[in-house]
Amino acid sequence: MDVVSDAIAAVRVGQPSANRVRVTGRWCTRLPSYEGAGFRVVLAGSCWLLPDEGPAFALRAGDAVRLPHGAGHLLADAPVDAARAAAAVPFDRWLETHELPLVAPDTAGGPPAVELMCGKYRLDRSLAHPLLAELPDVVHLPSGDGRHPELRAAIDLLGREAGAGQPGAGVAVPGLLDLLLVYLVRAWMADGATTGTARWPAALDDPVVATALRLLHGDPAHPWTAAHLAARAGVSRATLARRFTALVGRPPMAYLSWWRMNRAAALLRESRDPLETIARRVGYGSPYALSHAFHRTFGVTPGRYRSGAA
Structure with missing residues (x-):
C-alpha cells in the first residue's frame, strides 16, 4: 500500500456513517466535537458552517468540507450571533425532523431547500499518521473552482445515489463515502503542495x-x-x-x-x-x-x- 492508503487504513475503525438532511426556512444546529473525522457535502441550496474556533465558511451546492479532527461547529442558514448560537438545536435532535432516507426513494417536495450529506468516520487517534495530523481543523473545497475533478465527480455521484433508491445503493453509498475520504485527503495534499503550506505533500513529492x-x-x-x-x-x-x-x-x-x-x-x-x-x-x-x-x-x-x- 502507498503512504496515504496506509495512513487512512491505520486509523479507520468500522464503516463511515452518514445522514442526508433537508431543511427550509430559518435553522441552526450544533454538532459537538467527537473522536473522528467528519465531512459535510452540500447537495442543494446554500448554508453556513461556523466552527467553534476559526472563521465561518459560506457553503453552496457542490461544496465539500472535511473536519479531520472532529471539531465542534454550527450549521445554519446564515451567520449567527451569540444568542442564536446558544439556542442551536443539537444535531441528533435536529435529525428527528429533517433527516431523509439515505438510499430510499426521495418523496420530499415543497419549496427550495438546503440539502446536506453529513457524515463521519470513526478514527483510532492513537494510531494517527502525522500526514493526517497535519491537516487543519477545517478543509473547505468549494465547487466551481475547476480543481480536483475526481472529487467533484464523487460528490456528484453521491448526490445522485443518495435518495435515488436504485438497486445496489446500499453498497454504493458507503463505497462513495470511502472514496470521498480519499479524494478529500488528495485534494488537501495537492493544494498544500501548490501553496507550500504543508510538509507531507513535500515529503511525498x-x-x-x-x-x-x-x-x-x-x-x-x-x-x-x-x-x-x-x-x-x-x-x-x-x-x-x-x-x-x-x-x-x-x-x-x-x-x-x-x-x-x-x-x-x-x-x-x-x-x-x-x-x-x-x-x-x-x-x-x-x-x-x-x-x-x-x-x-x-x-x-x-x-x-x-x-x-x-
Whole structure:
C-alpha cells in the first residue's frame, strides 16, 4: 500500500456513517466535537458552517468540507450571533425532523431547500499518521473552482445515489463515502503542495524521501538498515537522513520503528492472529521483542491493548 492508503487504513475503525438532511426556512444546529473525522457535502441550496474556533465558511451546492479532527461547529442558514448560537438545536435532535432516507426513494417536495450529506468516520487517534495530523481543523473545497475533478465527480455521484433508491445503493453509498475520504485527503495534499503550506505533500513529492517511504511501507518487516535504505534510494546515508528528517519530522529508522508499532496495533485490533505471527509481519524476531517494544510505545502489553480494542 502507498503512504496515504496506509495512513487512512491505520486509523479507520468500522464503516463511515452518514445522514442526508433537508431543511427550509430559518435553522441552526450544533454538532459537538467527537473522536473522528467528519465531512459535510452540500447537495442543494446554500448554508453556513461556523466552527467553534476559526472563521465561518459560506457553503453552496457542490461544496465539500472535511473536519479531520472532529471539531465542534454550527450549521445554519446564515451567520449567527451569540444568542442564536446558544439556542442551536443539537444535531441528533435536529435529525428527528429533517433527516431523509439515505438510499430510499426521495418523496420530499415543497419549496427550495438546503440539502446536506453529513457524515463521519470513526478514527483510532492513537494510531494517527502525522500526514493526517497535519491537516487543519477545517478543509473547505468549494465547487466551481475547476480543481480536483475526481472529487467533484464523487460528490456528484453521491448526490445522485443518495435518495435515488436504485438497486445496489446500499453498497454504493458507503463505497462513495470511502472514496470521498480519499479524494478529500488528495485534494488537501495537492493544494498544500501548490501553496507550500504543508510538509507531507513535500515529503511525498521528494523523489528520495518518497522512495524511502514507499520501501518502508511496502515491507516494514524487512531488516532495514540506514545504509541499505539509502542505497535503495540512491543517495548517501547522510543525504537520506537530512532530507527525510527535514520533511518527515524524524530520522528514517525512527520512523520505521514508529510505523512497525502502528501496524502491530492495527493488526491486534483487526485480527485474531497470534502475537508470534504479528511480530513476524512487523519485523520483530520474537513475541517477547514485540511485546517489550509495544509496551514501551503504548504503555500497555499487546494482550491488554487487544482486549481493550475488542
